[in-house]
Each structure stands twice: as C-alpha cells, then as structure tokens.
Amino acid sequence: MRPLFRLCLLLALIPLTTRGEPAAPAPDVAPSAGAKAVAPARSRPALPAAPGRPRPSRAQVQAMIPAVAARHGVEESLVRAVVAAESNYNAHAVSHAGAVGLMQLMPPTAADYGVTSVQALFDPETNLNAGTRHLKRLLRKYGNDYGRVIMAYNAGEGVVDRTNSQVTYLETLNYTEAVIQNYRRNGGKAPTQSALSQVHSLRGVKNRGQARRLLKKYLDPSLLSLKVKPTLDVRYLNPSLHDIGPESKPMFELDSRAIR
Numbered sequence: 001m002r003p004l005f006r007l008c009l010l011l012a013l014i015p016l017t018t019r020g021e022p023a024a025p026a027p028d029v030a031p032s033a034g035a036k037a038v039a040p041a042r043s044r045p046a047l048p049a050a051p052g053r054p055r056p057s058r059a060q061v062q063a064m065i066p067a068v069a070a071r072h073g074v075e076e077s078l079v080r081a082v083v084a085a086e087s088n089y090n091a092h093a094v095s096h097a098g099a100v101g102l103m104q105l106m107p108p109t110a111a112d113y114g115v116t117s118v119q120a121l122f123d124p125e126t127n128l129n130a131g132t133r134h135l136k137r138l139l140r141k142y143g144n145d146y147g148r149v150i151m152a153y154n155a156g157e158g159v160v161d162r163t164n165s166q167v168t169y170l171e172t173l174n175y176t177e178a179v180i181q182n183y184r185r186n187g188g189k190a191p192t193q194s195a196l197s198q199v200h201s202l203r204g205v206k207n208r209g210q211a212r213r214l215l216k217k218y219l220d221p222s223l224l225s226l227k228v229k230p231t232l233d234v235r236y237l238n239p240s241l242h243d244i245g246p247e248s249k250p251m252f253e254l255d256s257r258a259i260r
Helices: 003-013 058-072 076-087 107-111 124-141 146-155 157-162 170-185 193-218
Strands: 228-230 252-254
Touching: 058 076, 058 124, 076 124, 076 146, 076 170, 107 124, 124 146, 146 157, 146 170, 146 193, 170 193
Parallel strands: none
Antiparallel strands: 228 252
16 A cells, blocks of 8 residues: 555544544533522522711700601601610611611612612601601591501501501510500600500410411310210200209219229
C-alpha cells in the first residue's frame, strides 16, 4: 500500500473530535420522568426596621395625644389606652406580624389613611394621626360601642362581623379587658360595663370549648356506659302499664357487676 494512500485512510478513521473541533459538552444527568423541579424556599418578608434616631420619650408622646384626639373627635382616654396596650408608648415598636409604631398599625391599614411609607409610621405624630383616624372610623361603624371597637382594633373588623361580636380569641379578650380598664383609669366616661361583662361571658364560652375538646380527647367513652337489666316482666316494661304504689318495682336497676 502506498504511503500517501495509507495516510488518507488513517485520517478518515480518526474521530472528528480529535481533529481540533470542540467536543460537545457532556449532558447533565436527566431527571426521572416523575421528578419535579424544587422551587426555592419562600422566605418571610423582612420586618420593618426601626430608624436609627432616638425614639421619643413617654412624656413627649403623651403631650402629643390631646391635640391628635381633639383633631379627630376621639376621646383622649381611649387613644391613651390603645397606645398603652399596643406599644407601651414605644414609637419604634414592631410586632412579629409587622405592625408598626405607637398604635401598631399594619402598613395596609395605614395606607387606607394616606400613609404609604412604612418608615413614616415610626414618626409618632404620623402614627397617632392614622391610628386615631382608624379608631374614629370604627366608632362610627359600631355606633360608639367601645367593646366592639376595641375588639375590632385588635382582631379585625372581619372577625367581629363574622362572629357577631362573639370573638373568643384569648388574646383579643385579654386585650379588650386591658384597654377598657386603662380607659377607665384615664378618666374615660363612656359606658363599658356591658363590654366587660361580655368579655367575661366569652371567656366562659372559651373555657367550655376547651373543656369539651379535652373530654373528647382524653375521656374513655366506655366510662359513660351503664348496663341495666329489667326487673319486671317484659309486658310491664311499657311505662303506661307500670303500676304505681309502694309495692311497685323500678323498671330498671343498675347491674352491680357491670360497675367498674
């Protein structure tokens, strides 16, 4: 075989990848037919960060409340009671749910009153204005029923309306009682005794519900069953045929052998 022919034959047999052309990248391992792409974990939105400036003192906040309350026609005592319960006068307070500032406003609620900046809610006067306007709207909606207003401020109007004001959340009951007591100590004059009575009644409903759940979970139903045996002839088991008198026998008596 001639050398030139032998060289051409060898070149024809060499794979293309050895002739200086780039090799195709190795494919990744294909997923199984039923495999699904794993979505990245959804992280909870970051809570609002309090500003770096010093927060106003309790005395400074208290001095702002009379003017704000008068501006919106809400009792000063009610505003003070809500501020004390919500943030204890901490203008930089942030709840685990993202409520902000003195009156612990959620950003969507504040937006209803024109405050669209979360950072603006850390400003004490801005927060007091929006929170007091919210109280004013609740007072109008519920006909100055302080119990319903306070419940709605904590649990939300939807919960109050849906349950016909029979809110049994323990947090809401504690909150309502605390705000009313604080309101009274601050000189509030609106009638609130019926609201407190309702809170106490709802606590009873809450406790009965818990008791029923515990009984259902832990009580052995067989303990409630009693075995009885007839003491009379079968024809006398009809109550209408049962004789009445000193010599009559009870229709049923407990089987002592069945008592455990």
